Amino acid sequence: MEGDNMSYTALYRKWRPNIFEEIIGQKHIVDTLKNQIKNNSIAHAYLFNGTRGTGKTTIARVFSRAINCENRKEYNPCNECDICLGSINETLMDIIEIDAASNNGVDNIRELRENIKYPPSKAKYKVYIIDEVHMLSQGAFNALLKILEEPPSYVVFILATTELHKIPDTIHSRCQTYSFKRVTQKDIKDRMKFILESMNIEYEDKALDVVIKKGEGAVRDSLSLLDMCISASENGILYEEVMNVLGLSNEELYYDIVNAIIKNDPLNLMKKVELVFNEGKNIVYFLKDLIMYLRNILLLKTSEELKSILDLPNEEIERLLELSKNISSNNLLRIIEILIDRDNSMKYSNNARVSLEITLLKALNSNFELSLSSLVDRVEKLEKKHKNLESQNISFNKEIKTNNLKSNEPDCAKESKIENLEILETENKSIKISKREEVENEALDDNNDIDKFKIILDNWDATLNYIKKYKIAIHAFLIEGMPKYIENNNLIIGFDEKFGFHLNAIEKKENKDIIEKVIYKQHGIKINILPKFNNDINGVEINKINEKEIKDEVKEFFKNYEDKLEIIE
Ligand SMILES: [Zn+2]
Structure with missing residues (x-):
């Protein structure tokens, strides 16, 4: 298997265009560059x-190869000569790619200035492709400007x-300056079809639409996702x-959910939520x-x-x-607004289902008042969830011990008593909630791992976004x-059973490396x-989060019904 991994080439790399005709879209730019070459x-x-x-x-690579190729075919590189092969294998010293995001200092550009003094070793032009150039520091831009003011004849930036x-x-x-247009869905789809047909892989047309939609119009992202599929x-x-x-x-599910919201039908709404969870859908994407x-x-609604x-x-438009x-x-x-508000916190939720249910119930029509009996129903459901969690080894009102992982220090324990929620129905049909103060042991504050974990968890969204920009496939896993x-x-990343494929992908060294970096x-x-x-x-750490989650959910849920409740502190 190791060998397979080593020889595996990502789809977008393997099918990277080698001649201008294979480039997707950007005809206005390709035509101009072809003329310049000719x-x-x-x-x-x-x-x-x-x-x-x-x-x-992609265009930068084909162009830099074309201007240097020894057997150029009109305006296209031959992709067979020493120069072309050196460029394809990234062994040619005269075509240099620099990622400005990680080489953005003055020193990097000074080094480049030194390097530029020497003419190309093999090729006609020395080409510098600087990606994400806006990331350069002010000093680096100044140094770059000096080069651009008097570039040696053999240099192309x-x-x-x-x-x-x-x-x-x-x-x-x-x-x-050339402005690249967003590639149309049709262009991406044509390219995908070409690749799949060349690989003898069957496909359904609408499946490709889904992949493209998910790739948000970016060719490389769409191909990475196709690769994954x-x-x-x-x-x-x-x-x-x-x-x-x-x-x-799928769309039908959204129709049913919105319909249930419009019709103030909490029962149907909850049934649909159950469906979402039973099918193991990704809640963040779903929302x-x-x-x-x-x-x-x-x-x-604004205008047809x-x-x-x-x-x-058309049929979807009709339903909308x-x-x-x-x-x-x-x-x-x-x-x-309610959903966007929730969207921001949903991904951290260990009780995504409770969160989603409560959010959607809140979304029910504003003139719909939750009756007392339905409120009691909800409370009972929440209680039941507490019990379920308890049966899954989660303890409430019990001492929770966390082992301190530093061997030279004695074990420290956190004693936490979470709010004891007693839901009582009183004569005047109001609901009382009594809760006890949480007792916390300060010793945990020293625990380095928990601090680290908190930093990572609090910024997980940013981490995911960063990775998405870097490599969308890892993000999707x-x-x-x-x-x-x-x-x-070790930072333990938990996956549900049904996401074994995703877990295996994250286990791969090259993917782990990127996340760690x-x-x-x-x-x-x-x-x-x-x-x-x-x-x-091992349940310990999750339990702590679950408890907090449940507490927050309950508080959040009752926030809007305070007038009907008497909360005993
Ligand atoms: Zn060539």
């Missing part, structure tokens, strides 16, 4: 500007950026499987997609003309229109897991990533 009118500096995944570095406004005018004005499925790229692998929910679904209804920008099948007629814009806005605790300098870069914490199934995890 007419031998190469500029000294180019600035490629465009969002992620629009082909900036290709600067790529996603944030043109961060490039100093002095640099910008010395470059030929290929390795997860044996029978080709099928819609149902793609939905499962990417943890997506985001539900918000998008409501946003689409709101757009159509807007259906042209929605890019959805139907829903839009039964709900006011104000109410839609209110629901979207990692989002199904959750940091659980730190033990022997990101955490180190963010917090200066050196830690090993250790994915585990939730069932295999």
